[in-house]
Every structure is written in C-alpha cells, then in structure tokens.
Amino acid sequence: xxxxxxxxEVYAAELSATAGTSLEVARTLDELRAAATRITHSPWWxxxxxxxxxxxxxxxxxxxxxxxxxxxxxxxAGQKDMATLIHEMAHALAGLDAAHGALFRRAHxxxxxxxxxxxxxxxxxxxxxxxxxxIAERCxxxxxxxxxxxxxxxxxx
Numbered sequence: 001x002x003x004x005x006x007x008x009e010v011y012a013a014e015l016s017a018t019a020g021t022s023l024e025v026a027r028t029l030d031e032l033r034a035a036a037t038r039i040t041h042s043p044w045w046x047x048x049x050x051x052x053x054x055x056x057x058x059x060x061x062x063x064x065x066x067x068x069x070x071x072x073x074x075x076x077a078g079q080k081d082m083a084t085l086i087h088e089m090a091h092a093l094a095g096l097d098a099a100h101g102a103l104f105r106r107a108h109x110x111x112x113x114x115x116x117x118x119x120x121x122x123x124x125x126x127x128x129x130x131x132x133x134x135i136a137e138r139c140x141x142x143x144x145x146x147x148x149x150x151x152x153x154x155x156x157x
Contacts, residue, residue: 006133009133012131013124013130014108014127016130018124021120023083023086024081025082026081027080027085032075036050039089039111042143042144043141044114044144047092047140048070051067051070051071051072052075053074053075055074055075055077057077059074059076059077062084062088063088064089064091064092065096071091086108086111086120089107089115090104090105090107090108091107093110093111093140101136102134105134106138109121109124109128110140112124113143
C-alpha cells in the first residue's frame with residue numbers, strides 16, 4: 001500500500017464539495033497570495049510561512065513543497081482558484097508527510113473554514129464523511145472562520 005493511497009478518494013470528495021461553487025472561480029496570484037497571507041498571519045496558524053508562486057508554464061498540476069524554510073505553493077495554469085489554495089494550504093498545515101491522510105483531511109476542513117467560512121468547511125467535511133474517509137483530531141489551535149456570502153448566497157472572499 002502506498003503512503004498516499006487515499007489520494008484519488010480525497011480528490012473525488014473535494015470535487016463533490018466544491019464543484020460549481022465560487023471556490024472554483026479563477027483568481028489572480030495576488031488574490032491567492034493575499035488569502036494565504038490572511039491565513040498564515042492569523043493568531044491560530046502554527047505552520048511555517050507559505051509562498052504562493054506560479055508554476056512552470058508546462059506544469060499540469062499545482063503542488064505544495066518545502067523549500068528554503070517555507071512551504072511553496074505552485075499554481076499551474078487553470079488551477080488558480082480558492083479550492084486549489086485551500087487544498088495546498090492544507091498540505092502546509094498538516095505537513096507534507098501527511099499526504100492525503102486523515103490529518104490532511106482535518107487540515108483541509110480547517111483551512112476551508114479559515115479561508116472562506118464555516119459553510120465551505122461543512123461541505124468538505126460532509127464530502128469526506130460520505131466517502132467514509134477518516135478525519136483526524138485537530139492538533140493545532142482551532143481556526144476562526146472568515147468570509148461571507150453575497151446577495152445570491154455565493155461565498156465571497
């Protein structure tokens with residue numbers, strides 16, 4: 001069994017939680033950097049600094065990696081959205097060794113809450129539970145939820 005054997009299940013649950021929501025609306029790198037900074041400068045954030053950068057032009061997927069004392073989140077073309085930021089920031093919070101396991105899933109829920117609010121966190125948590133994926137206990141301070149809804153009930157950042 002691989003160290004990241006739940007990856008495809010996590011991706012499927014994440015898609016069911018965010019498909020068609022404002023979390024998939026394209027953002028600029030500056031908007032994504034600002035959102036990452038809001039999270040990492042919150043009093044509850046226990047992790048390392050996070051840098052948001054563009055991936056190489058030929059990159060097909062976004063990723064988080066440890067580089068020079070911080071987590072670097074690289075955004076591939078076509079993936080510059082809040083759903084991707086939340087996913088990659090969850091790797092930064094849980095630690096890259098957590099892969100897509102139960103601790104990552106806890107971090108994913110918490111980052112969704114911190115980034116855009118409790119409703120998005122509920123969507124992610126419900127999707128994981130519907131997929132029968134375990135969610136670890138939180139081992140960092142509880143984040144405070146932010147964000148709100150516009151006049152159409154859509155999340156705004």
